[in-house]
Amino acid sequence: MTSFVKNSPMHFLDELNESQRKAAEHLYGATMVIAGAGSGKTRVLTYRIAYMIEKEIDPFNILALTFTNKAAREMTERIGSIIGGQEAKNITMGTFHSVFSKILRFNADRIGFPNNFTIYDTQDSKSVLKDIIKGFKLDDKTYKPSNVFGRISTAKNNLISPEAYCQNPEIILEDKQSRRPEMGRIYTSYMNRCQKSGAMDFDDLLYYTNVLLRDFPEVLHYYQHKFKYILVDEYQDTNYAQYLIIKKLAAAYENICVVGDDAQSIYSFRGANIENILNFRKDYPDFSLYKLEQNYRSTKNIVEAANSIIKNNKDQIHKSVWTDNQVGNKIKVIRTPTDNEEGRTVSSMIKEKQSETNSSYNDFAILYRTNRQSRSFEEALRKLNIPYKVYGGLSFYQRKEIKDLLAYFRLSANPNDEEALKRVINYPKRAIGKTSIEKLIIAANSYSTSMWEVICDFQKYPVDINNGTKSRIAEFATMIKSFQSEINNKDAFSLAERIARSSGIMKELMDAKDKGPEEVERFQNVEELLSGIQEFSNSSDEENPNTLADFMLEVALLTDADQDKSEEINHISLMTIHSSKGLEFQNVFLVGMEENLFPSQMSLHSRSDLEEERRLFYVAITRAMESCTLSYAVSRFLWGQSISCEPSRFIDEIDSKYIEFSSKSKSLGRGLSMKGFEGTRSGGLNKISSNPNLRSLKDVSRNQKTNTDDKNIKVGFNVEHQTFGKGKVTHMEGFGADQKATIFFPHHGSKTILLRFANLQVLD
DNA sequence: CCAGTACTTAGGTTG
DNA sequence: TAAGTACTGG
Numbered sequence: 001m002t003s004f005v006k007n008s009p010m011h012f013l014d015e016l017n018e019s020q021r022k023a024a025e026h027l028y029g030a031t032m033v034i035a036g037a038g039s040g041k042t043r044v045l046t047y048r049i050a051y052m053i054e055k056e057i058d059p060f061n062i063l064a065l066t067f068t069n070k071a072a073r074e075m076t077e078r079i080g081s082i083i084g085g086q087e088a089k090n091i092t093m094g095t096f097h098s099v100f101s102k103i104l105r106f107n108a109d110r111i112g113f114p115n116n117f118t119i120y121d122t123q124d125s126k127s128v129l130k131d132i133i134k135g136f137k138l139d140d141k142t143y144k145p146s147n148v149f150g151r152i153s154t155a156k157n158n159l160i161s162p163e164a165y166c167q168n169p170e171i172i173l174e175d176k177q178s179r180r181p182e183m184g185r186i187y188t189s190y191m192n193r194c195q196k197s198g199a200m201d202f203d204d205l206l207y208y209t210n211v212l213l214r215d216f217p218e219v220l221h222y223y224q225h226k227f228k229y230i231l232v233d234e235y236q237d238t239n240y241a242q243y244l245i246i247k248k249l250a251a252a253y254e255n256i257c258v259v260g261d262d263a264q265s266i267y268s269f270r271g272a273n274i275e276n277i278l279n280f281r282k283d284y285p286d287f288s289l290y291k292l293e294q295n296y297r298s299t300k301n302i303v304e305a306a307n308s309i310i311k312n313n314k315d316q317i318h319k320s321v322w323t324d325n326q327v328g329n330k331i332k333v334i335r336t337p338t339d340n341e342e343g344r345t346v347s348s349m350i351k352e353k354q355s356e357t358n359s360s361y362n363d364f365a366i367l368y369r370t371n372r373q374s375r376s377f378e379e380a381l382r383k384l385n386i387p388y389k390v391y392g393g394l395s396f397y398q399r400k401e402i403k404d405l406l407a408y409f410r411l412s413a414n415p416n417d418e419e420a421l422k423r424v425i426n427y428p429k430r431a432i433g434k435t436s437i438e439k440l441i442i443a444a445n446s447y448s449t450s451m452w453e454v455i456c457d458f459q460k461y462p463v464d465i466n467n468g469t470k471s472r473i474a475e476f477a478t479m480i481k482s483f484q485s486e487i488n489n490k491d492a493f494s495l496a497e498r499i500a501r502s503s504g505i506m507k508e509l510m511d512a513k514d515k516g517p518e519e520v521e522r523f524q525n526v527e528e529l530l531s532g533i534q535e536f537s538n539s540s541d542e543e544n545p546n547t548l549a550d551f552m553l554e555v556a557l558l559t560d561a562d563q564d565k566s567e568e569i570n571h572i573s574l575m576t577i578h579s580s581k582g583l584e585f586q587n588v589f590l591v592g593m594e595e596n597l598f599p600s601q602m603s604l605h606s607r608s609d610l611e612e613e614r615r616l617f618y619v620a621i622t623r624a625m626e627s628c629t630l631s632y633a634v635s636r637f638l639w640g641q642s643i644s645c646e647p648s649r650f651i652d653e654i655d656s657k658y659i660e661f662s663s664k665s666k667s668l669g670r671g672l673s674m675k676g677f678e679g680t681r682s683g684g685l686n687k688i689s690s691n692p693n694l695r696s697l698k699d700v701s702r703n704q705k706t707n708t709d710d711k712n713i714k715v716g717f718n719v720e721h722q723t724f725g726k727g728k729v730t731h732m733e734g735f736g737a738d739q740k741a742t743i744f745f746p747h748h749g750s751k752t753i754l755l756r757f758a759n760l761q762v763l764d
Numbered sequence: 765c766c767a768g769t770a771c772t773t774a775g776g777t778t779g
Numbered sequence: 780t781a782a783g784t785a786c787t788g789g
Contacts, residue, residue: 068778097779121779202779237778269776370775372781392777433765557779578776600775616776639774640780722789723767740765754765757789770786 012047012082016040023290024048027055027229030250030284031257032277036321037306037622038297038584041259045233046075048257049091050082052229059090063227063249066095067234069558071582092227096242097202098557100209103223104200105553110216111208116413116549118199119556123398124419125149125190125201131441132189138182148180152187156203157239157271159210162188196450197418206241213248224252235260235280239271247283254284262317263310266578266616268608274315291319297584297625299328305628305658306621312653313611331621332629333593333651334662339636343376346589346631347384350572353587354386361387363586365573367620369598373591374574381572391575397558401509401522402529406555408499412483413552415452418444422451428504430472431733431740431752436465440473452477468733479503491545493537496530511749577620588624593632594645617650630659713741713755713762720761724748 013021020040023033024047035041045064053059066072072094080088092099101119108115120128126145129152133143155165165171166184175183194200200208213220230250232238235258238246250256258280265274281287295303303323310316334349336342350364366377374390381388396402404427407420415421422441426432443463444451454461455473465473479502486495500506509526512519533551540546573585592598599613621628630651635644651659713719717729719741727745731752741760742752 095779101779119779205779267777270778372774429765431765576776602775612776637780752765754789757765759789766789768787768789770784772784773782774780 013051016044016047017294019290019292019294020044020047023292024051026288026290027052027057028255030254030280030287031290032235032280032287033257033259033290033292034277034317034319035259035261035292036295036319037261037264037619038295038303039292039321040296041233041261041292042071042075042078044292045231045259046078046082049075049079049231053079053083053087057229059087061226061228062091062093062231063099063229064091064093064231065099065233065246066093067237069095069098071233072098095557096238096245097205100245101200101205101553101557104205104208104212107212107216107219110219111212112195113200113208114198114414114416116198116553118197118410118414118417118420119205120194120199120201120419121398121556122149122202123403124199127419127422128193129186129190132186132193135445136182136185136189138186142179143182143186148183148186151183152190153203154271155187156207157241159207159241159244162191193418196416198414198416199419203241206239206245209245210241210248213245220248221252224249228253228255230256232256232258233260236262236265236274236277237267237272238276239273240276243273243276243279256284262315263313263319263615264581264619266581266612266619268612277317293319293321295321295323295622296325298323298622299325299626301328301330301658302621302624302628305331305654306618308655308658309614309621309650309653310618313614315608315611329627330660331654331658332627332662333659334629334631335647336631336633337635338642339373339592339633340376340379342591342631342633343378343380346591346629347377347380347386349629350587350589351384351386359586361570361572364589365575365580365583365585365587365623366589366591367575367577367580367623368590368592369577369600369616370592371576373597377574377591387569387571388574389569389571391573392579396525396528397555399522399525401505401526405500405503405505405526405529406552408480408483408503408505409496409548409552411480412487412495412499413549415480415484416450418451424503425473425476428508429752430476430504432469432472432476436469436473439463439465487549488547489545490547491537491540492548492551493530493534495548496533496551500526500530577616580623581619584623584625586624586626588620588628589631590620590628591631592636593630593648593651594636595648597636597645598648599650614650614653713760718763719743720763721745721753722759724751726763727751 013024016024017040020043023031024044027048033041033044035044049062049064052062064072064075066075076088076091076093079091104111104113105115105117108117126149129145129148130140133140133145133148155171160168160171162184165187172181172184175181194204213223227249230246232246237260246256246258258277260277262274262277265272268274298306300323303321303325307321334345336345346366353359354361354364366374368374371392378388378390397406404424407423410417410420411424422437425437440451440454440463443461444454447454447461449461454463455477458470458474463470483495483499486498505526509519509523513523533548536551537546573583577590596604598617599610603609603613632647632651633645635642637643713729713732715729715732718726719729720726721743724743724745725747727743727748729741730744730750731742733740733742739755740752741755741758742750744750
């Protein structure tokens with residue numbers, strides 16, 4: 001087990017400094033490590049776990065919780081490289097959500113869920129809420145799904161059950177004051193709907209874990225004794241539900257080590273609670289505290305500038321971060337006339353520096369407060385032919401085409417998953433209309449069963465839908481059942497491929513491919529998902545194939561960071577400050593340093609919000625190793641109009657010793673800006689003198705009468721449509737006013753059209 | 765059922 | 780401005 005010691009003359013702990021080493025070696029009792037930015041926090045955690053195993057602690061007894069999947073994976077790898085992969089595998093390591101979702105699946109029957117429960121993402125949750133709000137006949141402007149979702153999420157994160165919510169006088173008053181008295185009813189109904197669908201949202205994973213540990217002492221007992229050693233990374237980002245899980249699990253042995261930095265807490269807006277750090281001393285009065293204060297990442301100027309900023313916050317645990325590194329250059333501040341100019345200036349500065357020092361583009365990052373700011377930089381970088389990658393935004397798994405296919409998988413694994421069912425029952429088009437679906441939903445509610453049960457047995461659950469539609473629905477159900485029968489035994493890839501084909505999704509995307517590059521991309525995305533599944537299939541052994549059901553257990557908790565392929569490529573990184581947390585770059589450009597943008601306008605009302613913005617600024621500055629440049633624009637386009645901006649107060653908060661104002665910006669601004677203004681508003685130049693559209697409209701209306709009620713259209717007829725041109729009728733359905741024709745148009749593909757409106761000319 | 769149009773809204777983001 | 784949704788007319 002300890003063979004690595006023989007090979008290396010030096011013990012791995014020797015690579016740590018004194019306080020790092022103390023924190024790593026102190027294995028018993030409650031320990032808190034407050035780790036300044038760049039102080040080697042991950043290294044301490046890694047070595048601590050390696051040391052535990054060296055001390056013959058069984059990896060099976062270790063629970064390590066991280067903030068992201070990526071962090072968990074990297075740590076497992078690093079530990080594996082020190083003590084051997086086999087040992088590392090037995091550690092329970094992952095995010096709260098992934099670790100506890102597994103525990104919940106194992107114990108699902110105790111809390112009234114199937115063990116293959118679906119995990120709803122935010123989109124799914126909001127869609128459920130929208131339905132409920134509509135069902136209650138409430139105004140969806142007062143009850144915006146995202147607002148309601150946020151409110152419910154907060155409640156769950158604070159372990160307030162629907163019943164408690166409805167009875168809490170304070171909450172009732174709050175909702176009354178915000179004119180949303182029905183919130184409690186919506187919350188209750190939402191919980192019921194999810195349970196009926198066999199689904200949990202992300203917050204439920206934490207909520208129900210608490211329920212499980214609270215109501216089933218034997219379960220609590222089991223995990224308390226399994227997880228004798230508990231480690232939590234990024235402790236400042238935990239919420240109350242997470243805090244309580246840890247507290248309960250650690251209660252038996254109290255071997256708990258939390259690592260965090262209060263100065264880098266930037267997620268309170270979604271429930272993270274700095275109090276958890278402060279409470280630690282109350283819960284474990286005998287705790288030991290270690291502070292990691294030596295920064296290995298940045299120059300003296302950067303470290304000290306960052307210190308001078310964070311000093312302005314009132315709420316914080318005192319620590320003094322310092323470094324042995326060189327003094328380095330001062331932080332540069334540049335000013336540009338417009339946001340577009342900011343893009344050009346920063347891009348050319350990067351180009352200059354890159355060719356001067358012959359460094360890799362990977363050494364550069366542009367950080368901003370909001371995603372929309374990326375635009376001006378992307379444009380400028382493209383013009384200069386500088387490779388870049390924008391991080392964040394829509395993730396792979398959120399894309400429509402991916403969600404569509406996954407919905408088939410989800411439905412096959414758990415047919416009660418109502419969101420999945422609604423998503424694909426008529427996609428690709430199989431003539432099951434909105435009205436029919438609505439009727440199904442209402443029926444399911446009134447029979448208090450799931451939509452799936454209804455569509456499987458119209459005898460038992462009569463619904464007022466015409467027979468043609470009913471038989472198409474039945475056909476759909478049969479197809480899903482045939483997938484269902486294979487989901488637990490056939491290997492993931494062959495079933496996935498079959499579903500993609502026989503659902504019609506592949507054909508749908510294939511046919512659209514010649515429409516444009518976006519359609520091609522969609523098709524490729526689905527191919528990529530399938531090849532990912534193939535990989536998953538191949539990694540299993542002969543005896544127990546990895547099934548699609550297995551795949552679905554993992555996929556809901558994956559994010560696009562989990563399938564990084566661009567890591568090696570040479571490019572600049574563009575991202576929000578939030579997503580830069582935990583990363584480091586030689587050169588950081590922090591852009592958009594303006595009042596109302598950073599700090600954000602919405603943070604100006606309360607001190608604590610402003611302090612969070614300041615911590616965000618602290619995080620941004622401390623990403624830089626060697627150089628840090630701040631920029632701001634004097635005017636900026638915001639929602640279609642140009643507004644004038646003032647430099648951020650944060651610039652003033654940096655001790656002037658550490659910054660210099662670049663003169664470059666001034667000279668750049670002068671000559672160019674005037675030109676930009678001319679020519680842009682050429683008033684009424686485009687005014688249309690004669691309007692050809694008007695004419696054609698008239699012509700059309702005259703034609704209309706002649707052939708609308710010509711009902712003698714049959715399959716095989718050649719017809720002409722006003723907008724689609726000539727085509728051939730391939731299918732007819734419905735009667736009278738509902739009569740529809742499916743027509744193949746050589747230039748527009750196949751369309752199903754209501755004859756009542758179609759205005760068709762029969763050609764033969 | 766399809767497609768064009770009117771209307772609305774705009775933060776950060778992991779699981 | 781841009782993007783997404785709801786509505787409406789053919």
